[in-house]
Amino acid sequence: MRWTNHVSTALTGxxxxxxFLRGLGVGAGLVVAVRLGLxxxxxxxxxxxxxxxxxxxxxxxxxxxxxxxxxxxxxxxKHLEMGQGxxxxxxxxxxxxxxxxxxxxxxxxxxxxAALYKNLAFGIQGTGGSTAIANSYEQMRKAGATAxxxxxxxxxxxxxxxxxxxxxxxxxxxxxxxxxxxxxxxLAVQAAQLxxxxxxxLKDPARFTLIGRDGVPRLDTPAKSxxxxxxxxxxxxxxxxxxxxxxxxxxxxxxxxxxxGAAQKVRGFVDAKIIPQGVAVYADGFWAARKAREALKxxxxxxxAELRGSEQLLAEYRNQSKQPGTRATDRGDVGKAREKATRRxxxxxxxxxxxxxPMEPLDCAIALKEGAxxxxxxxxxxxxxxxxxxxxxxxxxxxxxxxxxxAGGSFGRRAQPAGDLAAEAAAALKALGRxxxxxxxxxxxxxxxxxxxxxxxxxxxxxCLDKAGNITCWDETIVSQSIVKGSPFEAxxxxxxxxxxxxxxxxxxxxxPHFRVSAHAMEVGVPVLWWRSVGHTHTAFATETFIDELLxxxxxxxxxxxxxxxxxxxxxxxxxRAAGRAARWKGxxxxxxxxxxxxxxxxxxxxxxxxxxxxxxxxxLPKVEQVWCAVxxxxxxxxxxxxxxxEGGIGFGLGAILFDQITLxxxxxxxxxxxxxxxxxxxxxxxxxxVIVKSSEKPxxxxxxxxxxxxxxxxxxxxxxxxxxxxxxxxxSPARPAPQTRSV
Amino acid sequence: MTTLSVNGNxxxxxxxPDTPLLWVLRDELKLTGTKFGCGIAQCGxxxxxLDGLPRRSCVAPIGSLEGGNVITxxxxxxxxxxxxxxxWAALDVPxxxxxxxxxxxxxxxxxxxxxxxxxxxxxxxxxxxxxxxATYVRIRAAIHLAAKEMGA
Numbered sequence: 099m100r101w102t103n104h105v106s107t108a109l110t111g112x113x114x115x116x117x118f119l120r121g122l123g124v125g126a127g128l129v130v131a132v133r134l135g136l137x138x139x140x141x142x143x144x145x146x147x148x149x150x151x152x153x154x155x156x157x158x159x160x161x162x163x164x165x166x167x168x169x170x171x172x173x174x175x176k177h178l179e180m181g182q183g184x185x186x187x188x189x190x191x192x193x194x195x196x197x198x199x200x201x202x203x204x205x206x207x208x209x210x211x212a213a214l215y216k217n218l219a220f221g222i223q224g225t226g227g228s229t230a231i232a233n234s235y236e237q238m239r240k241a242g243a244t245a246x247x248x249x250x251x252x253x254x255x256x257x258x259x260x261x262x263x264x265x266x267x268x269x270x271x272x273x274x275x276x277x278x279x280x281x282x283x284x285l286a287v288q289a290a291q292l293x294x295x296x297x298x299x300l301k302d303p304a305r306f307t308l309i310g311r312d313g314v315p316r317l318d319t320p321a322k323s324x325x326x327x328x329x330x331x332x333x334x335x336x337x338x339x340x341x342x343x344x345x346x347x348x349x350x351x352x353x354x355x356x357x358x359g360a361a362q363k364v365r366g367f368v369d370a371k372i373i374p375q376g377v378a379v380y381a382d383g384f385w386a387a388r389k390a391r392e393a394l395k396x397x398x399x400x401x402x403a404e405l406r407g408s409e410q411l412l413a414e415y416r417n418q419s420k421q422p423g424t425r426a427t428d429r430g431d432v433g434k435a436r437e438k439a440t441r442r443x444x445x446x447x448x449x450x451x452x453x454x455x456p457m458e459p460l461d462c463a464i465a466l467k468e469g470a471x472x473x474x475x476x477x478x479x480x481x482x483x484x485x486x487x488x489x490x491x492x493x494x495x496x497x498x499x500x501x502x503x504x505a506g507g508s509f510g511r512r513a514q515p516a517g518d519l520a521a522e523a524a525a526a527l528k529a530l531g532r533x534x535x536x537x538x539x540x541x542x543x544x545x546x547x548x549x550x551x552x553x554x555x556x557x558x559x560x561x562c563l564d565k566a567g568n569i570t571c572w573d574e575t576i577v578s579q580s581i582v583k584g585s586p587f588e589a590x591x592x593x594x595x596x597x598x599x600x601x602x603x604x605x606x607x608x609x610x611p612h613f614r615v616s617a618h619a620m621e622v623g624v625p626v627l628w629w630r631s632v633g634h635t636h637t638a639f640a641t642e643t644f645i646d647e648l649l650x651x652x653x654x655x656x657x658x659x660x661x662x663x664x665x666x667x668x669x670x671x672x673x674x675r676a677a678g679r680a681a682r683w684k685g686x687x688x689x690x691x692x693x694x695x696x697x698x699x700x701x702x703x704x705x706x707x708x709x710x711x712x713x714x715x716x717x718x719l720p721k722v723e724q725v726w727c728a729v730x731x732x733x734x735x736x737x738x739x740x741x742x743x744x745e746g747g748i749g750f751g752l753g754a755i756l757f758d759q760i761t762l763x764x765x766x767x768x769x770x771x772x773x774x775x776x777x778x779x780x781x782x783x784x785x786x787x788x789v790i791v792k793s794s795e796k797p798x799x800x801x802x803x804x805x806x807x808x809x810x811x812x813x814x815x816x817x818x819x820x821x822x823x824x825x826x827x828x829x830x831s832p833a834r835p836a837p838q839t840r841s842v
Numbered sequence: 843m844t845t846l847s848v849n850g851n852x853x854x855x856x857x858x859p860d861t862p863l864l865w866v867l868r869d870e871l872k873l874t875g876t877k878f879g880c881g882i883a884q885c886g887x888x889x890x891x892l893d894g895l896p897r898r899s900c901v902a903p904i905g906s907l908e909g910g911n912v913i914t915x916x917x918x919x920x921x922x923x924x925x926x927x928x929x930w931a932a933l934d935v936p937x938x939x940x941x942x943x944x945x946x947x948x949x950x951x952x953x954x955x956x957x958x959x960x961x962x963x964x965x966x967x968x969x970x971x972x973x974x975x976a977t978y979v980r981i982r983a984a985i986h987l988a989a990k991e992m993g994a
Contacts, residue, residue, distance in 0.1 A: 325875020749976020
């Protein structure tokens with residue numbers, strides 16, 4: 099892999115196409131761009147090719163696929179690689195239609211350029227919502243097919259044979275009649291001179307040799323196993339200063355004054371400046387910056403700060419949950435059904451603020467030289483960040499460039515609708531008032547206490563059963579914070595409802611005649627954000643444990659009871675059946691000190707069912723012994739990556755429900771590092787078996803959908819084992835008042 | 843001034859004695875394969891070998907390492923290291939990849955001590971290495987695979 103080529107010490111301003119080609123290595127011949135319109139519907143747009151050596155061409159026209167004379171095919175990946183696999187997935191789509199050999203494929207992160215690299219599901223460049231494969235499926239296949247057509251045309255011309263008689267397989271172009279053959283690299287320069295076809299025909303899926311096949315290894319594994327993969331933290335330029343920012347002790351506070359007298363005594367200290375985000379400390383290297391930051395005396399203005407604590411917020415949320423909220427869904431007549439019910443179950447669920455805590459804390463390298471600003475980091479919303487940097491620096495957007503590097507995890511952390519990280523890095527750079535190169539680094543504590551959490555959320559639920567045990571009504575009120583309000587994504591709010599608060603609840607698939615979901619968006623000064631699977635992190639837990647209790651109340655089996663309610667939901671039903679078959683399901687009670695729980699949930703159009711088998715751990719917490727997981731994500735592009743994402747999603751979700759919460763004490767975040775915000779560790783990871791349900795539906799994402807079902811599956815198993823319903827997360831939180839439950 | 847060996851090269855480092863080895867490796871020697879994750883020896887992303895044993899470089903002051911022999915992921919040339927990297931590739935262990943240098947350094951130290959570790963041995967050795975992507979299922983399988991290949 100050639101990750102290091104991104105980390106150029108040269109400041110090129112607007113990256114020229116020549117620089118782009120250099121970045122791809124020597125001898126780049128053919129570069130293919132597939133120009134596409136704004137939406138999926140317009141994906142039939144014409145392809146354009148940029149001729150090698152065309153000085154005037156800029157990155158605007160560069161493209162997705164480059165074939166070098168060295169036979170290497172490099173795909174520029176428009177999505178941030180943060181572990182979820184787009185480098186491999188999108189390159190697979192290109193390689194499939196190109197009929198390339200997998201060993202000749204390479205991937206590189208695409209720079210910021212919304213015109214070319216926008217997410218077709220968003221309209222801007224960015225990664226999220228498990229959309230990478232879904233929005234690229236046709237686009238990347240067309241890019242591959244266009245490159246193939248050009249290579250075939252070049253071969254036909256060179257050999258004087260009809261293009262229709264030429265075949266391509268595993269990176270070799272052949273003409274059987276004349277016995278001629280060539281590798282891609284031999285024809286790349288000639289192919290680059292040709293005009294691409296306006297339309298290309300895509301393969302019949304029956305002829306796929308890479309999509310859906312095993313044995314297509316990740317392209318980034320070698321570099322991630324020998325220390326050579328370059329993350330933002332690894333970027334190093336001549337004269338680069340390390341910057342740490344002293345952030346306010348409470349959200350919304352600001353630095354009023356700073357005394358850097360003691361900091362100046364630290365060897366390597368360079369400067370300290372007040373910026374909107376706090377006080378930026380500039381030094382030669384991390385350790386000097388950290389020591390200097392500790393030595394600062396900052397006076398904070400807390401007049402605009404959020405100073406409430408967790409208990410106060412809980413009381414306010416609880417009060418609000420008893421008021422009628424904005425309706426997200428309302429069908430039938432819940433009030434009348436409630437009166438007719440023979441049994442009613444009420445419950446309150448509590449979900450804490452959660453930090454994303456990716457292994458690589460936030461960081462950003464950025465430099466200013468002669469009016470051009472260039473950044474190198476794992477940007478997840480490049481278009482937002484690009485505009486933010488331009489605005490903060492007071493530069494035209496053409497003078498700003500972002501090189502997208504690998505991210506050491508994100509889980510949503512780097513997809514910041516207000517461009518927080520980019521703004522802070524740019525503010526620190528600008529405050530120096532001169533040309534400079536800096537690397538902003540957050541410590542673990544900065545990240546843990548830096549906000550942008552999964553929102554603290556309360557669900558108030560009521561469900562009714564009739565005499566026969568049918569679930570007749572469902573009334574759910576969700577109290578949370580809007581993620582998108584006040585952000586560039588505010589248009590997502592429809593009829594007063596931020597869908598990220600209610601997704602997965604308002605569209606509950608079960609056949610329940612009287613059904614209502616409402617929401618209250620609370621105003622809290624704690625910044626919140628999408629956290630791997632967003633609203634589904636809490637809605638799946640509340641709905642899938644509550645339905646489980648209602649089914650238990652009716653004396654029904656958790657698996658069969660769900661299937662009865664999903665008769666018109668075949669994809670939900672099939673993943674449930676598949677998980678049940680894998681686990682040889684015979685009910686929740688399995689004896690031997692173990693019990694099982696089921697959950698099924700759709701998020702981002704991917705359907706996942708999980709069955710968890712738990713025992714009682716030595717620490718009094720559930721020990722999750724094994725998880726059976728069935729997933730339907732449409733066409734399975736890379737089965738190994740899908741399985742790995744399910745495994746990882748299960749571990750990620752399990753750690754959170756067992757251990758994690760961010761709490762506030764008079765506005766101060768209590769937790770700071772992995773000692774008090776605990777991660778799942780290897781001995782706590784269950785065995786996982788993943789079944790991929792065969793499907794010819796359009797492919798959908800897998801980065802997030804493995805997360806939502808694990809919490810309720812474990813909680814349902816725990817209830818089956820111990821009789822105790824889990825209504826407040828995490829499992830380890832004894833401090834919260836026990837929420838009331840009563841059957842009436 | 844501290845004199846120590848890093849990946850077989852003897853170096854004299856002028857960093858302040860309280861500077862953690864991690865930041866000497868990263869900021870001065872530009873050996874960036876060793877990662878910063880927590881700074882308090884809780885996550886293992888910064889694991890290196892010091893005199894043959896795994897050590898959290900984020901809490902190892904350079905001043906305490908006079909005469910020490912440090913091996914980082916860039917210098918891991920042992921048969922255990924190579925077997926692990928091969929197994930990591932065979933099973934596509936990494937996701938984001940940020941913690942994997944530390945995982946492999948810890949696993950290499952385990953295999954040099956226990957050539958065919960049990961699950962319990964792996965748990966005991968690797969419990970200090972957090973993987974936020976939770977690649978644990980594959981880490982475990984890859985260590986077993988590497989052990990098997992080495993024994994073959």
